[in-house]
Amino acid sequence: MEIWQCATCGVERSGQPGAQEVCPICADERQYVPLDGQRWTTLAAQAANGAVIDFFEVEPGLFGLTSSGAGIGQQAMLLITPAGNVLWDPISMISDAVVEQVKAHGEVVAIAASHPHMFGVQVEWARAFGARVLVNQDDAQWLQRPDGSIDFWSGSREVVPGVTLHQVGGHFKGSAVLHWPAGNAGRGILLAGDSIFVNQDRTAAFMRSYPNKIPLSAAVVDRIATTVQEFAFDRLYNNFGSVLPHDAPAVVRRSADRHIAWVRGDFDHLT
Numbered sequence: 001m002e003i004w005q006c007a008t009c010g011v012e013r014s015g016q017p018g019a020q021e022v023c024p025i026c027a028d029e030r031q032y033v034p035l036d037g038q039r040w041t042t043l044a045a046q047a048a049n050g051a052v053i054d055f056f057e058v059e060p061g062l063f064g065l066t067s068s069g070a071g072i073g074q075q076a077m078l079l080i081t082p083a084g085n086v087l088w089d090p091i092s093m094i095s096d097a098v099v100e101q102v103k104a105h106g107e108v109v110a111i112a113a114s115h116p117h118m119f120g121v122q123v124e125w126a127r128a129f130g131a132r133v134l135v136n137q138d139d140a141q142w143l144q145r146p147d148g149s150i151d152f153w154s155g156s157r158e159v160v161p162g163v164t165l166h167q168v169g170g171h172f173k174g175s176a177v178l179h180w181p182a183g184n185a186g187r188g189i190l191l192a193g194d195s196i197f198v199n200q201d202r203t204a205a206f207m208r209s210y211p212n213k214i215p216l217s218a219a220v221v222d223r224i225a226t227t228v229q230e231f232a233f234d235r236l237y238n239n240f241g242s243v244l245p246h247d248a249p250a251v252v253r254r255s256a257d258r259h260i261a262w263v264r265g266d267f268d269h270l271t
C-alpha cells in the first residue's frame with residue numbers, strides 16, 4: 001500500500017490527496033506551506049530519492065533516529081525499558097532495515113508524539129511492531145491517518161511502567177512531555193518535544209509557533225514551567241536532539257521568568 005505524506009511536515013495521511021488539497025497541519029498558522037506550493041510524497045518516493053535513516057545511541061538506554069527525507073527533520077527518541085520500548089516523536093520515514101535495528105534492542109510497545117508536527121509516519125511504525133499509538137484527545141483533529149492502533153489520552157498517561165506522558169499544552173492544546181525518571185542513571189530525563197524548546201545558548205523557549213515566531217502568554221509559560229517542576233529530572237531533550245544536560249528544571253524556570261518579564265514589558269526601556 002502506498003503511504004502518502006506531506007513533503008513539508010512529513011505527516012502521513014489516508015489515501016492519495018486531491019489535486020488542490022493542502023495539508024491542514026501546514027496550512028495552520030503554526031506551520032507553513034512553501035512558496036512554491038503544497039507538495040506530497042510517499043514512503044516509496046522518499047526511498048527512491050535516497051532518503052537515509054540514521055539510528056544511533058544518544059546515551060545509555062536512549063537512542064536517536066533521524067531521516068534525511070521529507071518532514072521537519074526531528075530526532076525521534078527510542079527509550080529502552082524492561083517493560084518494553086517507547087518510540088517518541090517518530091520520524092517521517094521507515095525502512096525494513098531500521099525496523100530490524102530497532103527490534104534488536106527489544107520490542108517497541110508504544111509510540112507517542114509531543115504534538116501533531118511530530119506525528120511522522122506513526123501508524124506505519126506501529127504496524128511494524130504491533131505497538132499502540134497514543135494521541136492526545138485535544139489534538140485528535142490533526143490526525144490524517146486514523147487507525148485501530150491509536151488510543152486517545154488526556155492529562156497524564158503511563159505509557160509503560162516508569163515512563164509517563166504529561167499534557168502541558170502551550171504550543172498545541174495537547175502538547176506533551178515524556179517523563180522518564182530512571183533515565184540519565186536515575187537522575188531523570190524529560191523528553192520535551194517543543195513544548196519546551198532548547199535554544200542555541202542552552203536556555204529554553206516556549207512558543208505557539210517556532211517558524212512563524214508567535215509567542216505564548218506569560219500565564220501559559222508560567223503554567224508550563226510550574227507543571228514540569230513537579231517531575232524528577234535533571235536533563236531535558238527537545239525534538240531535535242538539543243539538550244539541557246544538567247539542572248534542566250532550574251534552566252526552564254529561569255527561561256520562563258525571562259520570557260514572562262519580556263512579554264510583561266519589564267524591558268521595554270531597552271527597545
Ligand SMILES: [Zn+2]
Nearest residue numbers: 006009023026
Ligand atoms: Zn504538512
